[in-house]
Amino acid sequence: MNILIVGSGGREHAIAASVAKSGRVKKIYCAPGNAGIGMLAECVPIGAMEFEKLVAFAKEKAIDMVIVGMDDPLVGGLVDELEAAGIPAFGPNKNAAILEGSKAFSKDLMKKYGIPTAAYETFERAQDAEEYLKKQASFPIVLKADGLALGKGVLICNTLDEALSGVKEIMEDKKFGSAGNRMVVEEFLTGREVSVLSFVDGKTIKIMSSAQDHKRAKDGDQGLNTGGMGTFSPSPFYTDEVDAFCKKYIYQATVDAMAAEGRPFRGVIFFGLILTEKGPRVLEYNARFGDPEAQVVLPRMKNDIVDVCEACINGTLDQIDLQFEDNAAVCVVLASDGYPVAYEKGFEITGLEKFTEKEDYFCFHAGTKTDEQGRIVTNGGRVLGITALGGDLETARGKAYEAVEWVDFANKYMRHDIGKSIQESKGNADSSAFPSK
Numbered sequence: 178m179n180i181l182i183v184g185s186g187g188r189e190h191a192i193a194a195s196v197a198k199s200g201r202v203k204k205i206y207c208a209p210g211n212a213g214i215g216m217l218a219e220c221v222p223i224g225a226m227e228f229e230k231l232v233a234f235a236k237e238k239a240i241d242m243v244i245v246g247m248d249d250p251l252v253g254g255l256v257d258e259l260e261a262a263g264i265p266a267f268g269p270n271k272n273a274a275i276l277e278g279s280k281a282f283s284k285d286l287m288k289k290y291g292i293p294t295a296a297y298e299t300f301e302r303a304q305d306a307e308e309y310l311k312k313q314a315s316f317p318i319v320l321k322a323d324g325l326a327l328g329k330g331v332l333i334c335n336t337l338d339e340a341l342s343g344v345k346e347i348m349e350d351k352k353f354g355s356a357g358n359r360m361v362v363e364e365f366l367t368g369r370e371v372s373v374l375s376f377v378d379g380k381t382i383k384i385m386s387s388a389q390d391h392k393r394a395k396d397g398d399q400g401l402n403t404g405g406m407g408t409f410s411p412s413p414f415y416t417d418e419v420d421a422f423c424k425k426y427i428y429q430a431t432v433d434a435m436a437a438e439g440r441p442f443r444g445v446i447f448f449g450l451i452l453t454e455k456g457p458r459v460l461e462y463n464a465r466f467g468d469p470e471a472q473v474v475l476p477r478m479k480n481d482i483v484d485v486c487e488a489c490i491n492g493t494l495d496q497i498d499l500q501f502e503d504n505a506a507v508c509v510v511l512a513s514d515g516y517p518v519a520y521e522k523g524f525e526i527t528g529l530e531k532f533t534e535k536e537d538y539f540c541f542h543a544g545t546k547t548d549e550q551g552r553i554v555t556n557g558g559r560v561l562g563i564t565a566l567g568g569d570l571e572t573a574r575g576k577a578y579e580a581v582e583w584v585d586f587a588n589k590y591m592r593h594d595i596g597k598s599i600q601e602s603k604g605n606a607d608s609s610a611f612p613s614k
């Protein structure tokens with residue numbers, strides 16, 4: 178098969194590495210890709226939002242399957258365009274990707290179908306939101322821009338003043354663009370967060386092994402929210418009890434709700450869960466693999482990813498026995514110092530060759546490129562994701578922190594406590610999940 182992957186981050190590198198293991202694959206292309214993906218695939222200079230070019234390219238190269246990694250093209254309807262041209266594509270149609278594309282939609286869906294989530298109100302006008310906050314709200318409270326905002330459209334406000342300036346930022350100053358045309362105001366929940374990714378074929382859902390992301394930029398969950406500074410899988414807090422609850426009230430219920438709405442979902446549903454004292458609640462849905470969740474979950478998957486994606490497209494996922502290794506993975510993100518605000522790019526990365534032919538160690542590229550002189554240089558905030566596998570989380574964590582020293586570049590920055598909370602909070606699952614909020 179010829180496979181085209183759409184995207185350019187660590188997630189797409191992890192997808193490409195999984196696809197490369199498949200015995201069914203002849204050639205992998207990636208649009209636009211990055212320097213690391215270029216070692217496994219032919220990168221083509223087409224942007225993820227250039228739908229016409231992507232469709233033309235897929236036709237020209239007789240692509241048998243397109244895997245769309247990123248949220249923007251999914252929400253924009255790339256899968257529909259590919260299907261219209263007769264090209265099988267993995268990922269939700271536009272009318273289903275709205276599960277991620279509109280927080281108001283996803284909240285209304287959960288309410289209508291009784292899926293446990295935080296209480297909320299939706300507003301179309303800043304004035305109405307302000308009045309509500311003045312009259313009704315208790316603090317902290319959570320404001321969410323309705324649309325896609327690079328993971329930054331969520332504000333946790335401790336006081337009325339903070340909330341009012343949040344409304345202004347989202348709805349009046351349009352800090353997140355048209356994503357702020359509507360806004361959700363939501364009850365603040367506390368608990369341990371868990372990411373659960375799943376494969377879905379429109380009716381059947383198969384759950385992948387759990388993961389946990391570290392979203393804050395600095396050690397001890399301090400600093401600004403980022404796309405994710407590191408992950409580990411599985412999450413020890415995702416117990417059998419939590420799993421049973423989610424299977425009963427959340428996973429199949431979501432898939433059935435989408436089908437009942439005439440929006441059958443095919444692709445990956447990423448459940449952003451919070452384990453509250455009253456039980457698990459859905460914080461958000463994403464319509465794609467997580468980044469960097471994919472970098473710890475996919476290396477642990479036993480199945481051929483191409484078989485699984487094909488089953489999602491064909492509606493035969495019930496015939497797949499999805500299996501994960503009985504091990505653990507930790508991914509530490511190496512970022513450019515200053516991320517997520519301001520940082521320099523273009524620094525040479527050394528030591529990458531140390532990862533070749535090392536079992537259990539992966540170096541997933543996020544923001545990298547090959548410069549005119551053929552050197553691999555930094556090209557983004559999150560530069561590399563260093564993943565290690567081990568028999569248990571502590572072993573995987575030790576190996577990942579050993580491997581982060583193999584590579585170097587100017588302004589290299591990382592957190593030193595990825596996966597550390599696992600040990601510190603044993604038996605104390607949710608008391609320290611939000612130390613800085």
Ligand code: AMP
Nearest residue numbers: 295319328331363364365366449460461
């Ligand atoms: P989201 O993009 O909806 O996942 O929100 C980003 C982050 O904001 C989440 O991972 C949580 O850490 C936090 N968050 C979102 N909604 C809530 C909520 N209702 N209560 C507490 N924290 C939240």
Ligand code: GLY
Nearest residue numbers: 390405467468469
């Ligand atoms: N790591 C969180 C996300 O991919 O949305």
